[in-house]
Amino acid sequence: MAIGSVGVATAVPRPSFRARLSELLDRENWLGPIFVSPALILLLLLVAYPFCMALYFSVSNAFIGRPSNFVGIRNFVRLWESDAFRQTFQNAFVFCGAAVGAKIVLGISLALLLNQQLWFKRMIRGAVLLPWVIPTALSTLGWSWMFNSLYSVVNWTGLALGIMDPPGPNWLGQKYYAMTAVVIVNIWRGLPFFAITILAGLVAIPKELYEAAEADGAGPIARFWYVTLPLLKGVLAIVVLFSTIFTFSEFNIVYVLTHGGPMNSTHLFATLARQVGLETGRIGEGAAISLYLFPALMIVVWAQLRFVRKQAY
């Protein structure tokens, strides 16, 4: 009979629950996910779930309160046959192009101004933020009174100064004026975001670079062109990226000012989606309208983020 070694089990006391928990929390591969999970759950509930629902609706014939069926990309194809949608598509690019373009130019100008040594600098910087802080629906109501055909203070001022012919422009009743009005309000609302963010970028530019440029004989325009602008590229790219997305998905301003009229000339994706999806019950089509530009915007986001990364490294 072969005799092998016989192991003797020694009784090791089992660590307490608290000790085991403490040990687990000391491991990075446990602690990391634990810290991230609340945010992840919130994102899943508040972003992923509604987004997936919207995706599902957009490929279904969902009608409020009724059973729905999968219809593939039919909604997306049929939308293009709708005159209102084609008009909206065009409006969205005009609106976004005009508003973002103007906000870039005005935002840089305002930031340069705010970067100067001004009296009451802090108060002025705070005041600039007001349009960004006031709830949009509320401030747009104020604008709607300013553009109102009966009580327009804009027209009243223009007529009083003699720069308008009576009765003044029909701001919200004519296609081009109505688009101009919604663009103006969007610029007014979005300008502080541009100005303050660009100002932060300006403040971070080392003064030595300007001194060196000045020593080399560079004037104000050359300093702006060869020092300021190149060093603002990263900030500008981020600001333009956010603003493009916000402006494409604008809702409040158009809804309060024009409801998409006159003749659908100011409808944007969000307002048309509401009209079709909620007011007329066709949730499937409404979701398709709101997601129409999603692939294109994804490409824009990818390209801009890539550009920003290149700038950073």
Added chain:
Amino acid sequence: MATITRRRFLTTTAGTGLAGILATGVPPARGQQREVSYLCWNNFAPLSDKKLSEIGQRFTKDTGIKIKIDHINAEQQPAKYASEVQTQAGHDLIEMRMHFPWLYEPQLVDVGDLVADLEKKYGKAISSAEETAKVRGTWRAVPQYHAMFVATYREDLFKKAGLKIPDTWEDLYVAGKELKKMGHPVGIPINQNLDSISTAGPILWSLGGMEVDKDGKTVRINSPQTAQLIEWYRKMFKDCMEPEVLSWDNASNNQSIQQGKAGWIHNPVSAYIVAKQMKLPTGDTINHHRTPGGPSGRHETDAPRHIGIWKFSKNVEPGKEFIRYLLGRPEVYNEYIMSGDAFNLPVYDKLQDHAVLKTDPKYAALKSEGVQYHAYGWPAPPSDRVQLITNSFILPIMLAKAVTGTSTKDAMAWAENEMKKIIAG
């Protein structure tokens, strides 16, 4: 004998209580307190909302059922209702305008029993209410009151210029030209709002035209009658109105006549009621006359409003009890109608000669003999698709296109195409 600790006592009693609730399915008395919520619009006659809240408090006192009444703007109703249906959560009772019961049919409780009781008391519901609240033979909402469109005009201006009260839409053109010369143009909105449809519809009907035929399937907007409608709007826009009507919302025509600008508008009596209540100078000068007619008769847009109960509501019975209290008790219903100052008119046959019409001689036009009342989209049955045509504002957009340069043929073809797409689903 084992002693009972406080902890053990609490655990045992809570466990037993919970088991009892789960077994019987009946919550304890505290949880059974009955409560019902009602979502309705901000009435254009604001005093009627105050009265509703007062009646609600009395209802709670008399029945022990709590009621919570919320108000939203009419324009927000479709979106709010859609979200309640999608989430299957929200209010128990909802105020429904015109065709809403057709749009939300599968989600609404059958309220035939309530309507039968009311009809026994007050006579049959008027035709526009029945057409819109009775969906395929089942009452999906209880008719509550209705507001009709009438002609609202500045009596002083008409007298000053010696103008005849318009009996036809052509007469209005004649009067309108003079009014515009006097600086008080006609104010008919041509924009993406319901008031624009409420006027364009009756004019189209008076010419013998329609958007969709009786079968609810055949689009009839591309017709000689629509061409006449467009021509009428075009000359009105040029000679009697100002371009501002292209930007107007539902409140703009009211504001225009109240602030002394417009000389004639087409609207329910709310413009006058508010002018009177706010003691505006125009309050004394505004009066009403029947909506003008045309070769095919005199037609009027009627806006019946109903109360529906969501199927997902857990308080259907308390909800029905509130409807019985508000509409089924003659003294309460009467009080409610009186508070609306003739904006909310009773919707049952025997109440048509209601005392509210005698409270002001300026309500005489509301008796409107010889006028046919219809909801949007008539003569098509008020289906969800007809409602979709309304909500897409095709009629006013067609008119706006036509008065701003699009040819009559192209404007009609555009409207026909849009309507056909909706009807095809």
